[in-house]
Each structure stands twice: as C-alpha cells, then as structure tokens.
Amino acid sequence: MSAINDVTDLANDGEIAILTLNSPPVNALSAPVRDGLADGFKKAIADANTKAIVLICDGKTFIAGADISEFGKAPKGASLFDVQNGIENSPKPVIAAIHGTALGGGLEVALTCHYRVAVPSARCGLPEVNLGLLPGAGGTQRLPRIVGPQKALEMVTSGQHVPGKQCLEMGLVDELAPEGKLRESAIAFARKVLAEKRPLKKVRDSNEKVEAARGHAEIFANFRKENARKFRGFLAPEYNIRCIEAAVNEPFEQGLKTERKLFLELVTGSQSAAQRYVFFAERQAWKIPDVPDDTPTIPVNKVGVIGAGTMGGGIAMNFANVGLPVAIVETKQDALDRGLSVIRKNYENTAKRGRLTMDDVEKRMALIKGSLALEDLADSDLVIEAVFENMDVKKDVFGKLDKIVKQGAILATNSSALNIDEIATATKRPEVVIGLHFFSPANVMRLLEVVRADKTSKPVIATSMQIAKKIGKIAALVGVTPGFVGNRILAQRQREAQKLVLEGATPWAVDKVLYDFGFPMGPFAMSDLAGLDIGWIKEKSKGETIRDVLCEMDRRGQKTGAGYYDYDENRNAKPSPVTEKILADFRAKKGINARTISDEEILERCIYPMINEGAKILEEKKAIRASDIDIVWINGYGWPVYRGGPMFWADTIGLDKVLAAMKTFEAKMGEAFKPAALLEKLAAEGKRFGDL
Ligand SMILES: NC(=O)c1ccc[n+]([C@@H]2O[C@H](COP(=O)([O-])OP(=O)(O)OC[C@H]3O[C@@H](n4cnc5c(N)ncnc54)[C@H](O)[C@@H]3O)[C@@H](O)[C@H]2O)c1
Secondary structure (H helix, E strand, O other), X not given: OEEEEOOEEEEEEOOEXXXXXXXXXXXXXXXXXXXXXXXXXXXXXXXXXXXXXXXXXXXXXXXXXEOHHHOOOOOOOOOHHHHHHHHHOOOXXXXXXXXXXXXXXXXXXXXXXXXXXXXXXXXXXXXXXXXXXXXXXXXXXXXXXXXXXXXXXXXXXXXXXXXXXXXXXXXXXXXXXXXXXXXXHHHHHHHHHHHXXXXXXXXXHOOHHHHHHOOOOHHHHHHHHHXXXXXXXXXXXXXXXXXXXXXXXXXXXXXXXXXXXXXXXXXXXXXXXXXXXXXXXXXXXXXXXXXXXXXXXXXXXXXXXXXXXXXXXXXXXHHHHXXXXXXXXXXXXXXXXXXXXXXXXXXXXXXXXXXXXXXXXXXXXXXXXXXXXXHHHOOOOEEEEOOOOOHHHHHHHXXXXXXXXXXXXXXXXXXXXXXXXXXXXXXXXXXXXXEEEEOOOOOOOOXXXXXXXXXXXXXXXXXXXXXXXXXXXXXXXXXXXXXXXXXXXXXXXXXXXXXXXXXXXXXXXXXXXXXXXXXXXXXHHHHHHHOOOOOOOHHHOOOOOHHHHHHHOXXXXXXXXXXXXXXXXXXXXXXXXXXXXXXXXXXXXXXXXXXXOOHHHHHHHHHXXXXXXXXXXXXXOOEOOHHHHHHHHHHHHOOOHHHOOHHHHHHHHOHHHHHHHHHHHHHHHOHHHOOOHHHHHHHHOOXXXXXX
8 A cells, every 4th residue: 555645545455456545534625635635646647556546545435525614715736627537537437435425526526436336335426516516526517417417416406415225226326335334345246337338428428318308498497497486586596507508508518617616606606605604604603702612511311391282292203203201291281281292293204205104103102201299300401391381370480490400400491571580589599590591392393592591501502402413403502581592682673573564664575674684484474373372362462563553454464364464274375454454553553654655775774683683682791793694594583594594695795885875764763773882883894703
C-alpha cells in the first residue's frame, strides 16, 4: 500500500488496484481529497499491472458530499471536473464501492465510475436542493440517464437518500454486496467485469432513457403541478427540474452547460445563501457558551407527562417514538381516555400511510401508561407539565411534584408564556425546573424552545438539549420573558395585523402579503385554524375586539365553519362579507376613516417590529444569538427557509432600511415602533446582526 497523499492510499490485490480515501469524518470532497483522487487514478491507470480499479472509502461512509466550507472561497487543488473526467475516461474499468452515504458530489463521482457496488445499508442521494442548490457536477445529466427522468426528478427535488436495495432496483448500483464485505465483493466484481470483458460503461453515453422521454413535455408539466404547493417560493426545485429537462432535450455536453449556468445562478443567489446559513445555524443552536459539551447529564429512562390534552398527548408520543416509557397523568378518567385515544388514532393514521406497522403502533401504545395519580410519576427522570395555561394551576402542580418526584429528576413546563422563575418558586428545587416549550402538533413540529430559568442548573440544560436531539427536535435555548422568543415576536406581528384591518386593510389582503412573502398562511387564516376562542371567555366578552364579536356570533374559526373567513364543507376559505361589515362598524364606531394600505406597508408593518423585538431579545440576552431567533421562526412559525429567518432577512435588506422605516412609523404611530437600541447601534455602525 502506498500513500498518494494524507487522505488517499493506493494498494493492489493482484491485477486490481484499490484506491482508498480516508478523510474523516465523512470523506467530503475537499481539495486534498480531489488531489488524492486525481493523482491516485493517474497512477493506477499508468501502472501496467493494474487491469481494473476499485474506489472505496475508509471510515463510516463513502464520499458524503462537497466540502461546503469551501463555498464562496477561491478554488484550490484539482477541480472536481478533472477528477471526474479522469475516472470516466479511464481505459480500465472503475468500480465505486459504496457504504454509508454517497451524497451530492460523492454520488456524482460514483456516477462517473463505470460500475457501482454497494452494501444494502448504503444510501445514495443528491441533497443539494436542501441548500438551495442543484447538483453541479453532472449529477442532473447522469442520474436521469440511469434511473430515467421521473425518478431523477423525484430524487433531485427532494434530496432523499435512497436505500441500497432501491438503488439496485432502479439501476443506480449494479450489485449489492453483503454487509461488512464490501471490499472483497467489489474486488470480485471487478474480476467479473474483466473476465466477462464487460464494456467501460459510461453513464454519459447511455441515452436510451432520456431519448424515450424526449417530446413528452407532460412528464415535467405534471411533476410541476403535483408539487406546486411544496415548491412554492423556492427557486432550487424549479432549477433542478430544468436541468432534468435539459438532460432529456439536449446532448450531454450542452446539458452540462445548462447545469453549470443554473448552478451558478443559484450559488450566487440570495435563496441559497439563506438556506446555507440556516444549515449552519441549526448546528450552531446546540452550542451553549457556558454549558460546555462535557457538562454532566442526567440519565433519562422514564418520562412523566401531566395533562393529556392537545399538547400532553403529542409530547408523550415523542418519547414513546424513541422507545422511552411514558406515564401520562390526567385529573379525570374521561379526559385520560380521550387523550389516549387521540394518541392511538394519530399512530394508526401514520400506519395507514404506511409509515408505521400496526405492530409498531401497539409497541408504542404499550409504552404510554395512563394514570390519574401524580404519585405514579415518583420514579420519572423527567416530568413535563402540560396542564392549563394558568399560573395558579401550574404552581399547584409543581408544589405537588416537589413532594412526589424523586430527587435529581428534571421538572419541566410546557407553558407558552408564563414566568418559569415564578413556577420554580413552588418547589424547593428550582435548579431542576426548566421550560420545554413544544409547538403544536407536538409530535410533528420540529422546534423545541428550551427555556432557561434563573436558577436552572447546567446539567439540567445539557440534558434537555440532549433529550431534544434524541427525540428528533431542533432546540433553541432561550430565556424567561413573556412568550419566550417565538411568541414574543409573534405578538408584534399579530398586533400590527389587527391594527391594519382597523385602518382599512382587509384580513385577506394582509394574509396574502404574508403568504406571498412565503409563510404557509397569514395571521388571520392562522387564527381561524387555531380557533379564535383560545383564551376567550364568553362571560367576560364585551364585544370590544373583532375577535370578541366573531366569537359571540359563534364564528370561532374553521371548526365552526366561519371565523374571519367563511369556510365551505371542504374547509376552503372565502373572504367573508360578514367580517367586512363587522370591520366597517368598528371603524365607524371609532371614527376611523378606512384608507387604502399598500402591500409594502402591510409587509413592513408586520415584519419590521418582529425584527425590532428580536433585537430587544438579543439586548436582554434572552436568546444566545441572532441565528437562534431565526431557527425558532423557521421551525416553529413557518418563516420561509429561503429567507433565512427574520434576523438574517433584516441583514439582507439592510438594518439602516429597517431602522428608517421604524422611525417613520414611530413618528406616525408612536411607541410600538420605537427602535431597539441594538438596532440603532448596529445601523449606525453599518453592521449586521450576523456580526454580533
Ligand atoms: N395548544 C398549543 O398550541 C400549545 C402550544 C405550546 C404550548 N402550549 C401550552 O401547553 C399547555 C397545555 O395546553 P393544551 O393546549 O394541551 O391544553 P388542553 O386544554 O388541551 O390540555 C390540558 C389538559 O391538562 C389537564 N389538566 C388540567 N389540570 C391538570 C392537573 N392538575 N393534573 C393533570 N392534568 C390536568 C386537562 O384535563 C386537559 O386535558 C399550556 O400551558 C399551553 O399554554 C399549548
């Protein structure tokens, strides 16, 4: 065995050369890896004794992708195109031996090999779309030539990682090797290729599948139509589709040029910049400066949940999904029965969609034990309270828990907005009290706000972050402040939305602006979905707000067939003349003359105060970094990922612009628009939130 460079070795097994990459952690295509590949293949090709070449990787995976830390920097080392040309034009057959994942550039390298062998646990994919990109190294031109345009469209626009067996079925790999026997299997396969004198199969020259699709524009039209909702607002899926179209309609070399051109547009565009930022922000969010990685954690083997309502049930599912037993406590048998049956129905629906077996459903249900006695939580390692949002009720529950639950356990609350420091005073162990703020539906939504109270200990924080990861959430650590980070910012938008409709905008106009910005729905559609009567008390309602009036008329949102909008039997929303009349009456009563409000004003009024509130949250150190606020809004509130979150978006448009608009609004409408000191400071210094 001889070293080509630090990360590449070349060895021989008789007439078969084996080129091995070893660049931990994931053999990404960094400059040294590309150099090693270029030189290694040259050497093997030049060696007269070598008849075929196997490309394999050490460690846990085949080449798992590009080295994204190189993005935007000056190119160094051999280019990926040179490497690929060297492989594809090799006069000796090249076999890629794949384990772990072959992703992005990794799969694009494998696609230039003449054959591919993989273990069943290997997975292949082109996930560039998730960073707002497309596979820019021939992937969009070669993939459809092997798997056909339809499968290629699905793969490049979803970024899915396709398991080995499926890869074999679609022809993406030529043979499956037994698990753990990849190297010998690939060598044996190479010998077979030689013995049978198989041709040097260049994917670029296999035109059968793309030619069969030529002239069938409906393939693409249908695909676009079927996925219109999913792709809305995103550039990358459309550009990926255009590349597959080019593979079908253009000769290979021309298709490569199209791919290159579209790749460059994406990689220099704002959407991909935002999506790459989010990729790193998600990783950053786990790091807590004063809670280092080696902070001791508390073993969590048993979880308790209090309340089997909307949130408690979903929360319990998260833990059962990862095999942890959960005790769930209610006050009354019927509430408990209802809660458990909702959980079961959720699991059964997942099973109906083929994503769980009925056996799994039973296993998970068996992990969730209902109870009417808090005493049953005595031996829990983590208890999460999800009872009514009422301070007295929560304090009562925590006071009881303090007497019941074993020492060392974590006592968490799922409160959406209450002061956790105050809840902690109900116990003699405030250091184990923390907020774990799940989002609805708790078994689906990825975000978890981990709320650090004044006295919360570091092991409790470290354990909470660890458990969040274990149940597949993305966590952001935030501080105690009304509504924490997400809802505190949301309150700004909701207030302005309400003011805008009183001033003359229609709810549908406001919703449309925010929908077009990229949110899944606007504030009024969201209220109708959630139910207008959340927190509304009939006896206390005095018709003072639009919401009061709507609720009094039993227009409580989608569930009653009407709210701000009217709904048909399929829950399709229609602008409502009733709501317009209520608004007109309100304006008349308050002496407001309705005015025409531009889309621009709607957007700025709704979003700039959110950014401003984010700045205040940073000033008050209720979030660690601006990017954590972005993570909260992307994963909890549907902020479009291609706009990178409110703080990133503010940086993109310029803080001076945000500040100037806030000042103009402040002059006209007062206090609510008073710029945060941090916003003023950064704007004055020509800086961005990202510079903090
Ligand atoms: N619904 C949401 O969208 C959402 C989102 C995030 C957080 N939260 C928070 O989660 C908590 C629960 O909200 P929810 O929407 O699930 O409410 P819910 O009314 O659906 O459920 C609350 C449940 O708690 C039970 N309960 C009340 N007191 C109890 C006690 N002493 N012991 C045991 N059970 C008790 C009730 O019987 C009820 O089933 C609240 O603090 C809320 O602010 C709600």
